[in-house]
Amino acid sequence: MRLVVIGAVAAGLSAAARARRLDRQLDILVLEKGDAISYGACGLPYLVQNKVRHFSDLVVYSASYFQKERNIEVRTGAEVQEIEHGRRRLRLCSGEFIAYGKLIIATGARQDTGGIAGVDQPHVFSMNSPAAAVRLKQHLLGTKPGRAAVVGGGYIGLEAVEALRSYGWHVTLLHDGANLLHRDEPELTRRLLTHLDRFRVDTRLGCRVRTIHEKHIDGIACDLVVLATGLRPNVELAANAGIELGRTGAIRVSDHMETSFGGIYAAGDCAEAMHLVAGRPMWIPLGTTANKMGRVAGACAAGARERFAGIAGTSIVRVCGLAVALTGLSLPQAKAEGLRAVSAWVKTQDRAAYFQGRATEVELVADQSTGRLLGATVIGEHGVEGRINVVAAALQTRMRLDDFLQLDLAYAPPFAPVWDPLLIAAQQLQKQF
């Protein structure tokens, strides 16, 4: 039987590799419309920042590696035009037909510029593809710093701000929503604004960009624009074939990553995932999730019965040296889900004071009715990823605040204070119960 995978980045190649591991006989073909495969897309902002020198440093495996070591054929420049599921075949843009037994759709997501006029001008850049990132990097390396505008205050926008500041550009950040990082959490936004202000970043919230002019946006002078306007799932191939989409607009999948068509799976940024706290599918495109979904899709396409448990919505971003991490639901998000949510923020030290402890902030959100933890925010310079991950693990097991308070976390002066910031936040939150 032949398994065909559409897309050769995180989800697609995870799926293909996993399927091969479980079934040595399977004929596996991966189709990629672009010319780059198996690269760490999350590294593109750091390629721009020149923390990563060459795009090739982001590439994990080559097509010839997959052919030789995994017996997986990867074809680049192979764009699928139509899925003809009735005849179990794909039609490529080239006119070629490719038959499949099982199909995995890993078509990813693309930047959604939301109808902004003027995005095709030479001074408008993005970081959403290898070519785009390389183009921006070359421009930054070869140009005297001036005034830049970043459009969009999600994590890619904030990574763009960090990159531009590192080259010495003056940056204005334009964001259409009221809150940064696509997190309905005014307290987080307030803290981010304070931090950005230290880097002289001029942040404008509620600023919907309609037109990019040659020298300005809405009167704000800029010589260079980086678009980071958010993503939209690439679902057209699936939708045109009649595959069901979810309410989020991404492809609806079972916990085996199967679509509404038996034998067709979807994984990665084109698909929804069950949110473990909200208890309903959400679309939060991230590289980790894509890899995990791909792994399950590949296993199931190869005949195993694995399942993807879902996501806690965990993410982390570095913004001008500050780490900001989220998991679960924010307080306003939890309330919007109809939960009786309460939260506590604490500002404390990430290590013993006598061991160069630096300020860190932790917010925990819990359900006052059940005591269940619902989410967290962690901000700081050290140990942020570890602390958010502890909460992510707690969310996955539906841990109650009572039990969270009892966590036996590691302590020695070089690593943490004797009362970990997570436990201090939990103690504060407990006072509201």
Next chain:
Amino acid sequence: MRLVVIGAVAAGLSAAARARRLDRQLDILVLEKGDAISYGACGLPYLVQNKVRHFSDLVVYSASYFQKERNIEVRTGAEVQEIEHGRRRLRLCSGEFIAYGKLIIATGARQDTGGIAGVDQPHVFSMNSPAAAVRLKQHLLGTKPGRAAVVGGGYIGLEAVEALRSYGWHVTLLHDGANLLHRDEPELTRRLLTHLDRFRVDTRLGCRVRTIHEKHIDGIACDLVVLATGLRPNVELAANAGIELGRTGAIRVSDHMETSFGGIYAAGDCAEAMHLVAGRPMWIPLGTTANKMGRVAGACAAGARERFAGIAGTSIVRVCGLAVALTGLSLPQAKAEGLRAVSAWVKTQDRAAYFQGRATEVELVADQSTGRLLGATVIGEHGVEGRINVVAAALQTRMRLDDFLQLDLAYAPPFAPVWDPLLIAAQQLQKQF
């Protein structure tokens, strides 16, 4: 009613502070036999290393702070000679009697030199009290580096090795057991030996020291000796009063931290704690545990019904720049508990390779019969505390490996690889199921 607390370091003062918070009327008296209170004992090795300049930097609160801000009387130099529970009073060494309504024993632990001869010589030091640590530090600051021996390969011994190496001393580490860190885990010991060897530390395992001579120990030349021979709980006061000890030799307590005598509680290094994985009481004296136990003892002594869930046995130590963290049971420990345990070690990178990822090692242990996670070891330079804490959280909820594999951990290139080392280890371990 009067609450008397014996001991004014971690457990004792946590207990007193918590009791005050819950009951503003309570008469609270804390008795400390020494003259230092409320200090971070875990910081003493870093005082010796001169990472912490002055002992006063380790002191959190003064007795006058407790008196003024918390209305808690703390008396230093007040050593209790006997608990006369029948008459609800203590007899101090001074001859004074002190009446109590409720009593909390937080007498801590002391170094157990195990009958080694010659420990009172001027070239023999330890780090187990403020005075001892200051004496060693002054000696190191004022002496040309020579040959030192550290007796005992637990975490304090390894911290002593780091301190001595930082002053340029040649170090021989003598340990009576087969495995370092009091962890029955030969693989961990092997890795530690490799690391210590890089720092030219001559480690001798299975070496029981009987006599410390002026210029050598068992023929091993040394000008200076640091004793780190392990601890023994200070239970004599309790035992002489008839309070029951557990099989570990420490004071047996309920999950409300109550001893076998109603109204007398025990907390901290003198008491046992329920091990969440082994399911039986163990004695693992650590500052975090002492603080948590003290908090519960204080709450219960003040009339609340809080409980201490127990410990996962989580600890972390820095050894010559390397972080080594443990939680739960090692593979041999789990087998000794009668479990069908299996484990997997992985060596991988702590961040994306293109983001200066460094080697990190993770071992996960699980029960093949139930799939339940049992323990972990994490070794590395970055993110070690965060990763062990995720496993500690998983152990507390009796998480199965299946669920652990699904954890939605944070990822961005500055913080972690897209497949976290924990998940890679979990995938490896799953192959044994």
